[in-house]
Amino acid sequence: MEYGSETLASLIRLFAKMPGIGFKTAQRLALHLLRCEDKEVEKLGQVILGLKQTVGFCKSCGGITELEECAICTNPARNREMVCVVEEPRDLIILENTGQYKGLYHVLHGVLSPVDGVGPEDLNLRHFEERVRANNIKEVIVATNPTVEGDATALYIARALEPLGCSVTRLARGLPMGATLEFADDVTLARAIERREEL
Amino acid sequence: MRIDRLTSSDFRNLIHEPLSFSPGVNLVVGENGHGKTNVLEAIYFFKFGRSFRTSRDSELIRFEEPLLRIVIEAETRVDDREAFEAAIERKGAKRIKLNGKEVPKYSELVGRYPCVLFGPHDLALTSGQPAERRRFLDMVGSLTDPGYLAVLRAYRRVLAQRNAALKTDTASALGVWTEELIEQGCHLVRRRVDVVEAIRKHMISHIEKLQVRYPIRVGYESELTNSQPADVTHQEHFAARLAGREFDEIRRGTTLVGPHRDDMTLVVDGHDLRRYGSQGQRRLVAVLLRLAELSYVEEQLREPCVLLLDDLFSELDERVVDHLKGALDDNRQIFVTSPVDLSWDAAGTQIFRVNHGQVGPVPQP
Numbered sequence A: 001m002e003y004g005s006e007t008l009a010s011l012i013r014l015f016a017k018m019p020g021i022g023f024k025t026a027q028r029l030a031l032h033l034l035r036c037e038d039k040e041v042e043k044l045g046q047v048i049l050g051l052k053q054t055v056g057f058c059k060s061c062g063g064i065t066e067l068e069e070c071a072i073c074t075n076p077a078r079n080r081e082m083v084c085v086v087e088e089p090r091d092l093i094i095l096e097n098t099g100q101y102k103g104l105y106h107v108l109h110g111v112l113s114p115v116d117g118v119g120p121e122d123l124n125l126r127h128f129e130e131r132v133r134a135n136n137i138k139e140v141i142v143a144t145n146p147t148v149e150g151d152a153t154a155l156y157i158a159r160a161l162e163p164l165g166c167s168v169t170r171l172a173r174g175l176p177m178g179a180t181l182e183f184a185d186d187v188t189l190a191r192a193i194e195r196r197e198e199l
Numbered sequence B: 001m002r003i004d005r006l007t008s009s010d011f012r013n014l015i016h017e018p019l020s021f022s023p024g025v026n027l028v029v030g031e032n033g034h035g036k037t038n039v040l041e042a043i044y045f046f047k048f049g050r051s052f053r054t055s056r057d058s059e060l061i062r063f064e065e066p067l068l069r070i071v072i073e074a075e076t077r078v079d080d081r082e083a084f085e086a087a088i089e090r091k092g093a094k095r096i097k098l099n100g101k102e103v104p105k106y107s108e109l110v111g112r113y114p115c116v117l118f119g120p121h122d123l124a125l126t127s128g129q130p131a132e133r134r135r136f137l138d139m140v141g142s143l144t145d146p147g148y149l150a151v152l153r154a155y156r157r158v159l160a161q162r163n164a165a166l167k168t169d170t171a172s173a174l175g176v177w178t179e180e181l182i183e184q185g186c187h188l189v190r191r192r193v194d195v196v197e198a199i200r201k202h203m204i205s206h207i208e209k210l211q212v213r214y215p216i217r218v219g220y221e222s223e224l225t226n227s228q229p230a231d232v233t234h235q236e237h238f239a240a241r242l243a244g245r246e247f248d249e250i251r252r253g254t255t256l257v258g259p260h261r262d263d264m265t266l267v268v269d270g271h272d273l274r275r276y277g278s279q280g281q282r283r284l285v286a287v288l289l290r291l292a293e294l295s296y297v298e299e300q301l302r303e304p305c306v307l308l309l310d311d312l313f314s315e316l317d318e319r320v321v322d323h324l325k326g327a328l329d330d331n332r333q334i335f336v337t338s339p340v341d342l343s344w345d346a347a348g349t350q351i352f353r354v355n356h357g358q359v360g361p362v363p364q365p
């Protein structure tokens, strides 16, 4: 494709590599930036440059922060005896948005998947046992996804924490919101019934 | 289900105007190699969204053409006018639509398009590898039990993960993959045992109607269930068998115990048909398995299946042929291919002739 500018062409290619962005959208975004005022584009550039320099992961939980420890880990109002384990920072944000959970988090940055070469040493698990022990955590809620890999990871964590004697629970895997009984497969249904909750 | 019309373009060598079918018997007649079976293949396609002859979709497209289309108009238990459409491109894109709406997962088709195919390849059910019989059980299970496919997929996924864990040295996590394998494996074995039991039950009436004089027994063959002591659970037994093979498994980098190695036993007149048996017995039991699939699927879906009989009658003896023809009494639609004109005394039989891929109805006298 001829754009008359290699810079523009490479920007389009870079956009197109991003998740959820196809070639057409990449082209539209790049041409949009070309039309924007200089100041706007400069600001965007600076923010992107700063992203990797200023944003990092919390040393306690692995969540996103610009400091050494994140706002959740340092918030004295949070329940410090409860930790919820999630696969990705994305999942932490989803759970936080519900406003229902008041404890701390632990972000694994992945799940066990030998097929992809991911073992326990590749997850943010190295200091987790120590974290649970040192902070006298009473309950660990494992909120990995209800996939084969998520299940195995949950099991791995439960086994690793067994000697500590804290309670380890799995997020209730009922029916997804909006799913009707008719279209739920019976494994999901059986689990939903087995792990039914009090109303 | 009843299939009313087939339209196709660039599907293998077929060339035809839209074909309107009889609700009774449809005879597809032509010389071998001219494309009779291709007609059945096009009709069968929507059962699972794939061919029964190849797993490579591009093989279905006419030589040097970029894409094929198949459209089936049918009357089903869901609606009296349903349209199944498929478009496959040589470049790999494949779209299946049901009533104009794209079907993203072909598993949604399962049970929507009930048909049963009888053909020469069925002989593999009785004389082929265990994988052929596992595929048969998994297919019947998926059609009749909505949770079956989910369990099968989960088991296959865990198996792949555990095999990878056995190869790479992530030994610290092998234990959890073993636990997952046991959980999913026990679900799968339990379901397969249920399917075999249903097959066994549904075979009985067909065996009687065919007046088979020797006993035929089917069973599920698994290292897990067959050697299980009475006082341990399936899970414990599976765990013990795995523990016994762990050294071998790590050395070979693959899982050696589990339902992925199971089989269905077929015992005819006291001998193992899979190893010892005449061609006649093997053909007969293969037909019986398909008949059992037919009755079981119909019982579960509460809808008559369409029967596809691919060049069957040259191979079977008259009794079996008569019984299959008798299936018409139950008001099923039937498609039959044959190299020669068959005499089929049923009202409303429509004959189609296939000549070098050209398909057309033969006018009724």
Ligand SMILES: [Zn+2]
Pocket: A058, A059, A060, A061, A062, A063, A069, A070, A071, A072, A073, A074
């Ligand atoms: Zn934190």
